[in-house]
Amino acid sequence: MDGAALFAANCAACHGNQGVGGPLGPELQHPVRDYSAWVTRHGRAMTTFPAPMLPVAADKLSDSNLEAIWDYLDQPPQPTSGQALFLDYCANCHGADGKGGPTGRNILNELNGLKTLVRQGAHGGEFEMRREYMPAFSATRITDTELNLIYTYVESL
Ligand code: HEC
Numbered sequence: 001m002d003g004a005a006l007f008a009a010n011c012a013a014c015h016g017n018q019g020v021g022g023p024l025g026p027e028l029q030h031p032v033r034d035y036s037a038w039v040t041r042h043g044r045a046m047t048t049f050p051a052p053m054l055p056v057a058a059d060k061l062s063d064s065n066l067e068a069i070w071d072y073l074d075q076p077p078q079p080t081s082g083q084a085l086f087l088d089y090c091a092n093c094h095g096a097d098g099k100g101g102p103t104g105r106n107i108l109n110e111l112n113g114l115k116t117l118v119r120q121g122a123h124g125g126e127f128e129m130r131r132e133y134m135p136a137f138s139a140t141r142i143t144d145t146e147l148n149l150i151y152t153y154v155e156s157l
């Protein structure tokens with residue numbers, strides 16, 4: 001299954017080349033797979049982008065097609081700066097400025113719990129709860145060193 005071709009045909013018009021993001025859709029690199037699959041299947045009715053994301057049914061793209069797309073979106077190298085890590089893993093939900101975004105959760109004043117929360121997540125599996133669900137990121141996805149870089153970056157905002 002060719003994830004690059006599937007993504008180019010179905011997603012890149014809004015999400016940019018290999019998921020870099022653009023004016024019509026957010027950055028998608030290094031996706032959290034269960035959450036990303038849920039959004040793809042259910043769409044997003046509410047958005048600040050010009051048009052919402054529509055649901056994509058399994059007869060159009062199978063579960064294995066989606067896995068191939070996630071593999072493709074995982075290919076770019078891990079970012080190395082705190083800012084780039086934040087934009088990759090956190091900004092879609094908390095805003096590029098950390099002040100809320102779609103979750104309405106300003107994280108600039110919640111630094112004490114940041115590292116624990118990134119490891120544990122919140123309301124696991126309740127993907128539809130935009131203001132409550134946060135993914136858990138393991139140390140294989142975001143290392144302790146990278147988490148410290150993110151922390152320092154958020155502290156600087
Ligand atoms: C018509 C434009 C459009 C197309 C085509 C599109 N999307 Fe989206 N997608 C969006 C928008 C807009 C959002 C942001 C919704 C929001 O505000 O939360 C989004 C959000 C997402 C998210 C959630 C990102 C996050 O961090 O919360 C995923 C995952 C996603 N899209 C995957 C896909 C995949 C996979 C495809 C192709 C099969 C696709 N999208 C095609 C517009 C599009």
Ligand code: HEC
Nearest residue numbers: 089090093103105107110114118122130131132133134135
């Ligand atoms: C898919 C969306 C999503 C992503 C991605 C995400 N978060 Fe969250 N985050 C949330 C939600 C929703 C909450 C509120 C959780 C709750 O109910 O306590 C939250 C809460 C927080 C809080 C506590 C703020 C408060 O109001 O209690 C911090 C700090 C935080 N996130 C940091 C991060 C960092 C750092 C990253 C990136 C590594 C990140 N988040 C990625 C959705 C997300």
